[in-house]
Amino acid sequence: MNVRLSAASLYLLTCLTACGGGGSDPAGSGDVLAVPPATSGGSGGEGPVEADAIILSENFGDGQFSNFDAADTEAFFSEAYKALADANPNDTKPSFYHPTCCFYEGDDPAGPVAVNLEQMGIVSDNGNPAMLLNTGRFSAGQNRPDLTGTDPKKDSTTGDDVATWGELNLSQPYRISFCVKETSGSRNMQVYVDNNTSSESKSYWGGGSQGSRIFNVPADQLVAGKRVQINVPGDILLDPEATPVDVRPVQVGSSTSFLQFRVEGGSSVIFDDLLVEPQTEDGQADLPACNVFVPATAPDAPDAPAVTAGDGQLTVSWLDVLGATSYDLAYGTADDVASATVVSGAVSPQVLVSLANGTEYFVFLRVNNAVGAGEWSASGSATPVAPLGCNLTAPGDITTSIAWSAWDGCVSPDTSGALVLKANTTGSLSYGTDEILFGANNNGTSTLDTTADSGARSKGDITGVVADADGYPQYFTLIARVDASASTARGLEAEVVFAAPSDQRAKLLLRPDQGSDGRIQLEKVLAGDATAQADQTMTDDYHIYHLSYTLLDPTDVSVVDGNNLLISVYRDGVNISDQFTGTPGDTVIAATGRSGGGGANRMRIGEDSSSGYFSVVDWILWSNAQSVAEMTADDLVGELPASIGELGFYAGASSSAVLSESFDAATDGDASTSDFFTAGYKSISSDAAKPFHNSTGGGSGTVFAGGSVSLANARFSLGDTDPATDTADTDTVTRGDIDLSQPYVVRFDVTVNPNPAADDGKCQVYVDNNTSSSSKSIHGGSSKIFEKSVGIIADGDQATGTVTIASSVGTATSFLQVRCDSKLDNPITIDNLVVEYQ
Incomplete structure (x- = not known):
């Protein structure tokens, strides 16, 4: 008997250290699970944004950081996590977030990193990343000025500055808000505009009640579980329902500003879900509810894994657990974990276990996080069986x-x-x-x-x-x-x-x-x-x-x-x-x-x-x-x-073929390891800079690996030329890159599906609709051309096999969206998506 990780598992293991942006300490711990591309507009990407757009939204690495060690903090302060859009060419570390204290040895960016997690860093709020400041400080959106010195982005602003040098558009009334998780001590938490020092007067805006320090409140006055609001100009509230504690009377900020966050030594603040937006917006309503900090504990026992039989193997799958660093499996011929063989270190929610045909095996699962290993789950079981065979070529x-x-x-x-x-x-x-x-x-x-x-x-x-x-x-x-x-x-x-x-x-x-x-x-x-x-x-x-x-x-x-x-x-x-x-x-x-x-x-x-x-x-x-x-x-x-x-x-392409997608960069796209959601993998035919595929929701629930895609509580589009704009029932034109003007058939293979027939989850296919509502399309409710319970999704109401969808909904400029909703017990794996005319 032997165990081998699936292609998806091997791919993720590789990406932990090789896909760009993953950080680790010398022992290999603290790897970043996934690194997003440099964001645009609202997260500091492509320079000043319009006044009616989100200026900055930061959750400090939800779904990306799991070990909560020095390597995760180092990754947060890297350009791989979030980069400046228009960095000074002399800036050797053009990260959007720049540590202005307590990060580099001797505070010299040219020297080694010496993260002090007691002063500043990513910490675990029961598995969810948050930011701790205690003496530490960092800036957001600060471009490197043309100044000499060890670190021109630290302690370089002065009261004599004649210009600002950031990427945040703070030229119109704006609001900064964040969730307070935990505090200690009576020293101040501070927020500065265009000031990378610890002195309020050293800024283009000067000091005083109308100067650069727009927030200066003792940590023990902040309310854990409440959202702070800093309105500039306007009131400062430590609780949206309480009386303002201060007021900022004038506009402080320009179209090229940056922010700095600081907590004075001897006090600490853990905060999360930072949002900077125009006062005309209310993006706070879409953020998670504030709650108090809860230190992480070892994970609870997860649900029993889904186990699907194959030829000489079992496919074992489960739902990802927030904060998990890895998973352990145990398998045996008795429903008893104590006598089972343990396999440690799986990093993706699906592995293959090679076993003998004809014997029932019981499989158990436990979750590891930064604290340790959790309890074992109840067992899932299946019996590997040989397939029926194949047809010999004559x-x-x-x-x-x-x-x-x-x-x-x-x-x-x-x-x-x-x-x-x-x-x-x-x-x-x-x-x-x-x-x-x-x-x-x-x-x-x-x-x-x-x-x-x-x-x-x-x-x-x-x-x-x-x-x-x-x-x-x-x-x-x-x-x-x-x-x-x-x-x-x-x-x-x-x-x-x-x-x-x-x-x-x-x-x-x-x-x-x-x-x-x-x-x-x-x-x-x-x-x-x-x-x-x-x-x-x-x-x-x-x-x-x-x-x-x-x-x-x-x-x-x-x-x-x-x-x-x-x-x-x-x-x-x-x-x-x-x-x-x-x-x-x-x-x-x-x-x-x-x-x-x-x-x-x-x-x-x-x-x-x-x-x-x-x-x-x-x-x-x-x-x-x-x-x-x-x-x-x-x-x-x-x-x-x-x-x-x-x-x-x-094989070539049939004259009736419209689209063929194998989810494999070796045969589709650019024949490299480019990320699926990039133009490098596959682009819109009329614009080589636009990706052909785009995540439209639940990106972490979509895993492309080993030439297939696993999907649960997620959706992605194919051929949408304007993915940032939601479709609506008021649309008058279509905008896609796929010609569906003739009756056509969509086919794809479901290769792995551990969901039972009674599963409430469903999968859908839409035309000219990038939302989760079938009516929000030029085609109205007809945009949903397929919906079926996941346990019987394939032709003949089977769990696996080919899915065939015949339709005539579409135009010469259409696009598709594939979705599996949040009610799925486990992800399914699909491959070989083809669209061809009838």
Whole structure:
């Protein structure tokens, strides 16, 4: 038995330290769970804002900070958390929030960080982040002035200043409000405008009752659980329902101002949900109710996890818990946690546990937070079962213009009839005396696993793969869809040995154990037996590898230095030949080939070394036709047999296709790890700067990882060109990037769904509606084209499977929204969303 984290879990584990903005101490604790992009307008993003817009809204990292240690505080004061929109180019730390005390060693930003959490930092209000000030102070929205000194953003304002230098528009009457959580001591809490010192007079606005210090109240007068209001000009209230304690008589602030928050030494204030807005607005009504500070405790026992059976595995999922740093699972064959096997450290609310088919397992869950581990939940249970199998590709299934030979991964390659040869006969790989460690998974794929015995040498041969020839040229094309992401050793070998009179051979090696994330090798094919290799990420699911070989006559005078073997290498449809060492910049690799083939005219699949191998193969195709070897990946789009499995790039697009989304940056978007909600992943067709996908609610409930999306209490749109504006029933035009002017069908697969049929939660699909109300659209109530209980969401009222939605609601400029509401017990996972005309 073994346990492996799901692709979503692995992705989140990676992002904790590699996705930009995560901070950690040397021991690795305090990682930031998610870092938002630099915000605009109301949160200090793109400079001065209009007077009728929110100026600043800050919740101090709700849903982002969980360990409440020095690293979380360091992350808060970083540009990765929130950046200045128009930073001075000399500012080496252009963060929106700048510590003006108690953060850098010697108060020098060029020096190391020395966070003193007793003076200033992110603390846990029962798992919810809040800000503690005790002697500490920080500014918000302060641009770096052109001043010399150790820190021009600290203690640099003066009463002689002739201009302000911030990003907050405080030129019109405004209100600052925040929730007081806890206080101690009698020294003052202070708020300054355009003043980064601790002296009220050192500001463009000077001192006194009309100066820069707009708030100066003893901590023991603040009321825990109440919202402070500072109206400028206007009253200062420590409780919205109480008598004002002070008044600010004049406007203090400009269109380029900043704020500074401070608590004098010896006193402390914990506050949260800071809001700066025009006095014409009342955004306070939308904020959480104020409450008093409650120190975090170890978590309560969570609800039993949802457990879904698969082939040799269980999918275990649960709802995220506020303040959780990680989760522990325990599983066993008895409903008793004391005898169960414990697996620690899951960071996403879904993992896969590999177990034996036919046995019922009980799974328990507990939550860890900054305090410690909580109590175990009640158990969830399920019994892993083998799937029904797959349909073996037959010669008649290969109907393309190319007479492919194929292995579709459905059965072990040594099985009689496992291979289709030149689209008209069947065969198998011959293993001879080698051990067969290439086993079918009964789902259309087969796994090569020699990790238990690295010297096993599980390799299969098939002969006659190169066309009979007395000479040259000889041609061979190999295309395979392989997943080596789970391997910590080697992945797969595929070697071709050319026909006589050639003595040459070429071996493809997939090496997930090499480079930072993987490496492709063409073993010893260059002059002097040098290996051509290129680093390629293999930690992210399946990839399609496509190699085209042309073997020329080595005695031909046109052959230079014996480089008579020409190889083109494609990955997921992209020619990567120029990335190989030894042939930089060339779209074709000129090689000598490795000697010792003896004209055997065969292909060998598997492994042939003393190292362990692990990979999953979906399918392999090959051809010895000259015409195929001379075709690029683009030329082969639509030319691969559809029956063998997923074809990715090579499948092409149907003339009826409107939209295809695999939720995988490797095949959609920019083929990188760009965040799903960015233009880098996929943009609006008419504006490359606008993201095609946008979160429209509950962003933390939407997890894109491993080429799929998990959704609960969240929604996102596809193709909305103006996502910041809510749709309404008064709309007169549509604004989307998807042509739905003809009757169409929306399809997507539900791959993981632990919700029971009786679950009250539902999922919906809307057209030209980015709200959660079906009537708020130009189409009125008809905008909701799909709604179904989550437990029976798929066709035939199944929990998993394909969802098919036929509709004619839409225009030539429409967009879609996918939503799963707050009543879901557990998130569901969807994949392969397609829109096509009927």
